[in-house]
């Protein structure tokens with residue numbers, strides 16, 4: 001089994017995770033994506049598309065029963081069904097954490113819309129904000145000084161909030177949104193979903209030659225190929241949005257604290273709790289952060305407090321339960337719980 005882990009490296013884990021999420025998006029029912037999916041399934045893989053829905057014959061156990069031996073030989077015939085799109089591969093870890101990850105929220109708590117009335121992001125739970133800062137400080141993957149934290153219903157809502165925040169409301173032309181192919185397959189679908197006059201999906205950043213304002217999405221490590229990436233457009237008029245969903249030590253070595261103007265993160269990939277729907281943005285510019293908050297106010301009048309409280313607990317446990325140098329060397333799912 002040690003040999004298996006040698007072969008099934010962190011990079012493999014990332015690719016599996018990326019494929020899971022990409023295939024989930026493919027199942028959301030967008031007609032165009034379904035057409036592309038058909039092409040993918042018949043072998044005509046388009047540039048910019050993520051991996052197709054598939055069955056991977058990997059010897060990974062299912063998540064229903066915890067076990068102290070991660071991958072007993074009996075699991076050899078089990079498969080990961082990439083149809084679902086859930087990071088349930090993390091379940092074993094949280095089963096091992098056990099009661100410490102359980103929180104009780106009394107009926108009278110979390111009732112108000114407001115979490116922190118004096119904060120620019122008034123629906124940000126202070127305890128969640130504290131754990132976000134602590135997490136970045138210990139992991140060392142992002143600079144948090146002089147940044148505003150904006151919490152969102154997943155990184156998906158934050159992405160939409162960023163588009164809203166960056167698009168000048170009075171511009172004559174919609175701002176172009178691009179990303180170097182292959183890119184995360186839901187970027188085009190989300191950008192185009194409202195047929196907004198504020199922004200427009202323009203596809204592959206590598207072949208983007210239009211004049212005018214643009215937003216470049218930089219995903220690192222990238223979904224779907226797992227590569228560490230930087231911006232590819234070297235011209236004026238652009239704003240970079242860094243999607244750091246996977247810039248965590250269980251996916252890639254953390255080589256420097258990212259120090260960009262707009263950085264997106266998500267609990268879905270950090271702790272594996274995609275169902276809590278919590279993400280956060282670190283934003284340098286106050287006005288941009290304010291507009292993002294405005295969008296979330298209009299879209300959902302804030303973000304679930306209950307989810308933020310759970311996310312705070314999990315973020316805290318992620319570091320106390322797992323040993324950081326060890327996570328950098330092996331998938332953190334296989335680690336014993338040390339506290």
Ligand SMILES: Cc1ncc(COP(=O)(O)O)c(C=O)c1O
Pocket residue numbers: 018021022153154155156157184219223243245265266267268274277278279
């Ligand atoms: C690169 C990337 N960004 C964002 C997301 C969406 O994250 P969330 O679950 O927080 O909406 C995903 C999900 O697969 C992703 O792969």
